[in-house]
Amino acid sequence: xxxxxxxxxxxxxxxxxxxxxxxxxxxxxxxxxxxxxxxxxxxxxxxxxxxxxxxxxxxxxxxxxxxxxxxxxxxxxxxxxxxxxxxxxxxxxxxxxxxxxxxxxxxxxxxxxxxxxxxxxxxxxxxxxxxxxxxxxxxxxxxxxxxxxxxxxxxxxxxxxxxxxxxxxxxxxxxxxxxxxxxxxxxxxxxxxxxxxxxxxxxxxxxxxxxxxxxxxxxxxxxxxxxxxxxxxxxxxxxxxxxxxxxxxxxxxxxxxxxxxx
Amino acid sequence: xxxxxxxxxxxxxxxxxxxxxxxxxxxxxxxxxxxxxxxxxxxxxxxxxxxxxxxxxxxxxxxxxxxxxxxxxxxxxxxxxxxxxxxxxxxxxxxxxxxxxxxxxxxxxxxxxxxxxxxxxxxxxxxxxxxxxxxxxxxxxxxxxxxxxxxxxxxxxxxxxxxxxxxxxxxxxxxxxxxxxxxxxxxxxxxxxxxxxxxxxxxxxxxxxxxxxxxxxxxxxxxxxxxxxxxxxxxxxxxxxxxxxxxxxxxxxxxxxxxxxxxxxxxxxxxxxxxxxxxxxxxxxxxxxxxxxxxxxxxxxxxxxxxxxxxxxxxxxxxxxxxxxxxxxxxxxxxxxxxxxxxxxxxxxxxxxxxx
Numbered sequence: 001x002x003x004x005x006x007x008x009x010x011x012x013x014x015x016x017x018x019x020x021x022x023x024x025x026x027x028x029x030x031x032x033x034x035x036x037x038x039x040x041x042x043x044x045x046x047x048x049x050x051x052x053x054x055x056x057x058x059x060x061x062x063x064x065x066x067x068x069x070x071x072x073x074x075x076x077x078x079x080x081x082x083x084x085x086x087x088x089x090x091x092x093x094x095x096x097x098x099x100x101x102x103x104x105x106x107x108x109x110x111x112x113x114x115x116x117x118x119x120x121x122x123x124x125x126x127x128x129x130x131x132x133x134x135x136x137x138x139x140x141x142x143x144x145x146x147x148x149x150x151x152x153x154x155x156x157x158x159x160x161x162x163x164x165x166x167x168x169x170x171x172x173x174x175x176x177x178x179x180x181x182x183x184x185x186x187x188x189x190x191x192x193x194x195x196x197x198x199x200x201x202x203x204x205x206x207x208x209x210x211x212x213x214x215x216x217x218x219x220x221x222x223x224x225x226x227x228x229x230x231x232x233x234x235x236x237x238x239x240x241x242x243x244x245x246x247x248x249x250x251x252x253x254x255x256x257x258x259x260x261x262x
Numbered sequence: 263x264x265x266x267x268x269x270x271x272x273x274x275x276x277x278x279x280x281x282x283x284x285x286x287x288x289x290x291x292x293x294x295x296x297x298x299x300x301x302x303x304x305x306x307x308x309x310x311x312x313x314x315x316x317x318x319x320x321x322x323x324x325x326x327x328x329x330x331x332x333x334x335x336x337x338x339x340x341x342x343x344x345x346x347x348x349x350x351x352x353x354x355x356x357x358x359x360x361x362x363x364x365x366x367x368x369x370x371x372x373x374x375x376x377x378x379x380x381x382x383x384x385x386x387x388x389x390x391x392x393x394x395x396x397x398x399x400x401x402x403x404x405x406x407x408x409x410x411x412x413x414x415x416x417x418x419x420x421x422x423x424x425x426x427x428x429x430x431x432x433x434x435x436x437x438x439x440x441x442x443x444x445x446x447x448x449x450x451x452x453x454x455x456x457x458x459x460x461x462x463x464x465x466x467x468x469x470x471x472x473x474x475x476x477x478x479x480x481x482x483x484x485x486x487x488x489x490x491x492x493x494x495x496x497x498x499x500x501x502x503x504x505x506x507x508x509x510x511x512x513x514x515x516x517x518x519x520x521x522x523x524x525x526x527x528x529x530x531x532x533x534x535x536x537x538x539x540x541x542x543x544x545x546x547x548x549x550x551x552x553x554x555x556x557x558x559x560x561x562x563x564x565x566x567x568x569x570x571x572x573x574x575x576x577x578x579x580x581x582x583x584x585x586x587x588x589x590x591x592x593x594x595x596x597x598x599x600x601x602x603x604x605x606x607x608x609x610x611x612x613x614x615x616x617x618x
Binding site: 049050051072073074076079080082089090092095099100102105107111135 | 365492493495496498499501502504505506508509510511512513551555556557559
């Protein structure tokens with residue numbers, strides 16, 4: 001599936017968060033959005049997954065404006081794994097994942113054997129099969145995040161949006177989650193904090209700052225010490241190892257000068 | 263696919279069996295409770311009357327007379343009303359908790375009880391609404407309840423779309439306002455009898471039960487349960503919040519308004535027929551949720567049955583606990599409900615408003 005945005009602007013309160021964003025994710029592409037806190041990554045994603053309405057500009061899903069989709073239809077196309085998932089009420093893991101089937105259901109439809117099969121499959125994919133009957137609220141942050149990924153998988157959409165999904169995860173599961181997502185044959189749009197992860201998994205990157213896209217390209221084209229300096233105000237060094245993998249090293253400002261001098 | 267672990271369908275019958283057993287328990291409760299009362303009537307006579315009226319079999323002498331009147335015009339309609347009221351209150355409790363996304367909500371949280379009391383006060387003290395016929399107090403209470411919920415919905419929509427927090431705050435604001443007006447009227451009218459009637463109304467009683475009233479309240483309760491049962495997916499999504507619900511294909515906003523209006527209609531008629539009966543709508547959903555989880559597919563039918571069984575027996579208790587006197591049922595449900603609630607709150611495992 002293809003997602004395009006045209007001159008998206010968004011205002012929250014009095015602040016202009018997005019300043020005319022043109023963005024594109026092609027079929028089966030893994031697109032990453034990088035940028036410092038407050039650069040508008042999440043806001044852009046929220047405009048795409050319909051939690052925020054842009055004040056100007058249009059989002060297109062496969063060429064059709066988002067506003068012409070019913071909420072149910074857009075949920076059949078885009079599944080979301082967001083940062084915070086935290087509930088006051090106790091649901092079992094199965095029930096949470098089953099909610100991923102909601103966009104495919106009409107009011108009087110019942111959950112059938114096929115739905116249960118899809119739920120089981122999704123739990124298996126994220127390696128949480130034995131947690132089926134557990135209460136969602138008793139799981140750790142990382143486990144909960146995997147269940148939310150399973151819910152998104154159960155939605156069976158051609159596009160997946162990850163809004164900084166690896167925040168709660170330790171390194172093993174960060175890589176593991178990105179591996180799972182990478183293997184899905186669907187369009188993925190992800191906000192990424194960790195540039196090494198962005199370099200490892202993304203086909204294409206957008207770099208955002210102050211509500212604008214300041215650069216875009218493949219990780220190898222885009223990620224340079226100069227850009228990292230512009231985005232994050234941090235000195236860095238980039239090396240490419242014998243396997244062709246990019247590694248980004250940062251220098252804290254206290255050490256930066258010494259390192260550069262020596 | 264291998265079924266090495268628990269299959270989903272292996273768990274399903276448990277809940278269906280419980281549902282069936284509760285249904286049988288409801289029938290038995292009705293049959294048992296109808297034999298209990300301040301007038302002692304032989305068991306056999308009670309059932310003869312019931313059977314004669316329902317199926318026209320047996321001795322026609324049970325079709326009239328004193329025993330017939332007590333069983334058929336006093337006890338049975340009252341029990342049926344208790345079942346319907348218990349059902350409506352617990353279902354509306356479940357729905358309100360989802361609508362405002364807060365486990366502390368109950369049917370009366372959005373100002374409905376204070377709206378009802380203002381309606382009742384206006385009619386009792388100032389005689390407003392006498393054109394509604396003999397039960398004008400009930401009609402006014404029902405109107406008050408319904409108008410207040412519309413007011414709450416309208417108020418929560420001012421300055422941007424209504425959210426669960428805004429609903430809760432609007433409910434509290436309008437509750438205080440109605441409460442203040444009721445007190446104002448009561449204080450200045452200085453009418454002792456009227457005050458007693460108002461407080462009686464606020465304590466709730468099923469003694470006004472009649473077949474005519476049941477003809478409205480019972481079908482409404484059953485229709486409400488069926489309606490909300492079909493809505494279980496949306497109710498589940500409500501607990502995840504607006505953002506997650508949109509990504510899962512449902513815009514909650516119109517549904518919140520719809521559910522509120524449907525439940526205030528149900529509650530309005532409950533208030534009309536039996537006054538304000540507290541805590542049922544709070545405690546029953548919680549107990550069911552603790553045992554069977556939050557999934558509304560199970561929660562709705564189970565709460566409906568548990569609520570009606572609970573209220574049938576609460577009413578029986580009210581009638582027999584003090585010989586020769588009847589305890590207002592609202593007082594009893596609060597006496598049972600509040601400690602239950604405190605117990606639930608003190609339990610660490612059960613999440614209230616956040617993760618432990």
